[in-house]
Amino acid sequence: MEIKIVKKILEKNDAAAGELRVLFAQNKILSVNLMSSPGSGKTALLDRTLEMLAGDLRCAVIEGDIATTLDAERLARHNAPLVQVNTDTFGGDCHLEANMIAGAVEQLDLDALDIVFIENVGNLVCPAEFDLGEDMKVSLLSATEGEDKPLKYPLMFRVCGTAIITKCDLLGVLDFDAAEAADNVRKVNPDARILQTSAKTGQGMHEWIALLKERLGEKQ
Amino acid sequence: MEIKIVKKILEKNDAAAGELRVLFAQNKILSVNLMSSPGSGKTALLDRTLEMLAGDLRCAVIEGDIATTLDAERLARHNAPLVQVNTDTFGGDCHLEANMIAGAVEQLDLDALDIVFIENVGNLVCPAEFDLGEDMKVSLLSATEGEDKPLKYPLMFRVCGTAIITKCDLLGVLDFDAAEAADNVRKVNPDARILQTSAKTGQGMHEWIALLKERLGEKQ
Numbered sequence: 264m265e266i267k268i269v270k271k272i273l274e275k276n277d278a279a280a281g282e283l284r285v286l287f288a289q290n291k292i293l294s295v296n297l298m299s300s301p302g303s304g305k306t307a308l309l310d311r312t313l314e315m316l317a318g319d320l321r322c323a324v325i326e327g328d329i330a331t332t333l334d335a336e337r338l339a340r341h342n343a344p345l346v347q348v349n350t351d352t353f354g355g356d357c358h359l360e361a362n363m364i365a366g367a368v369e370q371l372d373l374d375a376l377d378i379v380f381i382e383n384v385g386n387l388v389c390p391a392e393f394d395l396g397e398d399m400k401v402s403l404l405s406a407t408e409g410e411d412k413p414l415k416y417p418l419m420f421r422v423c424g425t426a427i428i429t430k431c432d433l434l435g436v437l438d439f440d441a442a443e444a445a446d447n448v449r450k451v452n453p454d455a456r457i458l459q460t461s462a463k464t465g466q467g468m469h470e471w472i473a474l475l476k477e478r479l480g481e482k483q
Numbered sequence: 484m485e486i487k488i489v490k491k492i493l494e495k496n497d498a499a500a501g502e503l504r505v506l507f508a509q510n511k512i513l514s515v516n517l518m519s520s521p522g523s524g525k526t527a528l529l530d531r532t533l534e535m536l537a538g539d540l541r542c543a544v545i546e547g548d549i550a551t552t553l554d555a556e557r558l559a560r561h562n563a564p565l566v567q568v569n570t571d572t573f574g575g576d577c578h579l580e581a582n583m584i585a586g587a588v589e590q591l592d593l594d595a596l597d598i599v600f601i602e603n604v605g606n607l608v609c610p611a612e613f614d615l616g617e618d619m620k621v622s623l624l625s626a627t628e629g630e631d632k633p634l635k636y637p638l639m640f641r642v643c644g645t646a647i648i649t650k651c652d653l654l655g656v657l658d659f660d661a662a663e664a665a666d667n668v669r670k671v672n673p674d675a676r677i678l679q680t681s682a683k684t685g686q687g688m689h690e691w692i693a694l695l696k697e698r699l700g701e702k703q
Contacts, residue, residue, distance in 0.1 A: 300520040301607045301636060302628025329608065329638075333631050355638065357577070357608035385635070386608050387521045388549065388577035407627035407650065408522025411553050415605070416521060418549075418575065430627065436656055 276393055279361035283368065283396025290373040293479040294381065296359075296395050298419060299403035300412075301385030304429040306334045307462035308403065308471075309380055313341040315472050320377040320479070325367045327359040327384045334382060346370050350384060358390040359383050377479060387412065391419040399478055401425045406433055410444040417451040425456045425474065432461035496613055499581035503588065503616025510593040513699040514601065516579075516615050518639060519623035520632075521605030524649040526554045527682035528623065528691075529600055533561040535692050540597040540699070545587045547579040547604045554602060566590050570604060578610040579603050597699060607632065611639040619698055621645045626653055630664040637671040645676045645694065652681035 287294045297305045309324060316322055323344040326335045335347045346367040350356035353363065364381060371379070381397060383390040402423035404412050407430055413420040420426060426448045428441055445457045456474065460467035507514045517525045529544060536542055543564040546555045555567045566587040570576035573583065584601060591599070601617060603610040622643035624632050627650055633640040640646060646668045648661055665677045676694065680687035 300522060300605065300628075301632055302520060302625065328635055330636075331631070331634050333635060355608075357606075384608070385520065386577075386606060388575075388604070388606050389609065405522065405627065407625065407653075408520075411551070412521055414551050415548055415553060416550075433627075433653075433656065436653065 273392065276361050279365055280394035280396040283361055283364055286368065286373070287379070287396060287398065288482070290376070291482050292373060292376055292379055293399070293475065293482055294379045294395070294397040295399045295401060295475070296381045296383060296397040297401050297403065298383045298387070298390045298423065299385065300387045300405070300408060303385070303403040303405040303408065304462055305382050305385070305403055306337055308427070308429060308460065309382060310338060311462040311465070311468055312380070312471070312475075313338065313343050315468060316378070316475075317341065320476075321375055322378045322380060323371050323376050325364060325379065325381045327363070327382055329355055329357070329384060344371055344376075357384055357386050358393050359395060360393050361395050364395050378475065387416045387419050391422050398482065399425060401427060403427045403429050404444060404448075406430045406437055406439045406441065410440055410447055413444070413447040413451050420448050420451045420455065423452070423455065425458065426452075427471065428457070428459045430461060430463075431459045431466055432464045493612065496581045499585055500614035500616040503581055503584055506588065506593070507599070507616060507618065508702070510596070511702050512593060512596055512599055513619070513695065513702055514599045514615070514617040515619045515621060515695070516601045516603060516617040517621050517623065518603045518607070518610045518643065519605065520607045520625070520628060523605070523623040523625040523628065524682055525602050525605070525623055526557055528647070528649060528680065529602060530558060531682040531685070531688055532600070532691065532695075533558065533563050535688060536598070537561065540696075541595055542598045542600060543591050543596050545584060545599065545601045547583070547602055549575055549577070549604060564591055577604055577606050578613050579615060580613050581615050584615050598695065607636045607639050611642050618702065619645060621647060623647045623649050624664060624668075626650045626657055626659045626661065626664075630660055630667055633664070633667040633671050640668050640671045640675065643672070643675065645678065646672075647691065648677070648679045650681060650683075651679045651686055652684045
């Protein structure tokens with residue numbers, strides 16, 4: 264009984280995600296779903312990304328949070344359109360669903376955009392199960408979290424084509440082996456593209472920007 | 484319909500949690516549920532705690548993970564009985580439920596124990612909703628995650644009587660204001676007991692051990 268209900272929710276979600284996928288394709292928009300534990304640096308990555316793309320590509324952000332508009336406020340200094348989705352109006356959901364994105368997208372002028380970033384709720388488990396019609400699923404793994412996370416939360420790293428090891432400016436002070444972390448990503452997803460970044464120092468950011476442009480190019 | 488089902492799951496959980504609460508009380512056992520984002524240092528805290536309590540109090544650990552036995556392996560050097568719960572046998576659940584704890588407790592000799600630690604699945608959202616019959620709900624917030632987490636994940640910090648700011652050895656290299664983080668915990672839970680620890684240097688660990696002993700004393 265319970266399993267049937269879960270299946271029904273996912274089927275409904277997949278239908279809405281399919282419509283979003285068509286919408287993004289028609290508008291030649293690259294959509295990027297950023298997922299990670301709370302505090303892995305999704306907002307910091309976005310902040311730096313918007314800064315580097317300013318005047319070059321037209322970006323919008325859909326901010327997913329259970330509560331507060333703190334992340335949207337952090338990003339407000341950019342000219343990018345921002346739509347906040349607070350899941351506490353959806354019962355405090357621990358993840359974004361396609362119907363929430365559909366509602367947010369209605370508030371955006373898709374003709375005037377190249378990339379839509381979706382910052383998911385901080386959660387390394389549940390968001391992995393929900394297709395948002397996005398072109399890129401990206402997981403962030405902070406260097407402070409430990410190398411074992413891809414093995415312990417395999418679904419997330421399996422569904423994400425790109426994994427970003429963040430906060431690499433701290434590598435010198437942590438007992439963290441970035442090569443081992445990358446190996447662990449590959450154990451659950453042999454084809455994953457793996458980047459190492461620091462939003463603070465800018466390390467690895469040009470490779471990330473280049474990847475976004477490459478994927479956007481494929482949509483034109 | 485969906486809401487009714489969720490309510491039913493929670494009601495069933497609460498009934499199982501009630502039975503656990505009686506069982507822990509009858510055996511004068513302090514039960515401690517550790518919850519946090521992935522990589523906030525639950526296992527490191529436990530590792531140091533077991534070391535400090537060795538020969539003094541009799542501890543057991545119930546290890547919750549979606550997949551792998553990595554955390555249990557890290558703790559295996561202690562003499563504490565360990566029971567691994569992998570939720571992938573429960574559909575990959577993103578949290579522990581009372582029935583899983585009941586199954587684990589059956590494998591422990593309760594007569595021979597003072598404290599049962601439960602390390603929940605790394606997730607700052609869903610575990611907050613599930614009563615495990617525990618005496619203490621403890622949330623960990625790593626200094627690397629940012630001060631805003633209590634505001635963005637309010638339910639977790641509201642249900643936890645104790646909040647531990649971990650990885651405080653990194654305070655010197657992070658832009659993290661521990662006083663602001665503590666203020667944010669108090670905003671959602673004015674009565675919270677807030678500790679600052681580093682499992683690496685031992686900072687704050689004596690206060691944590693004293694708190695455990697104080698709470699265990701209340702159960703005798």
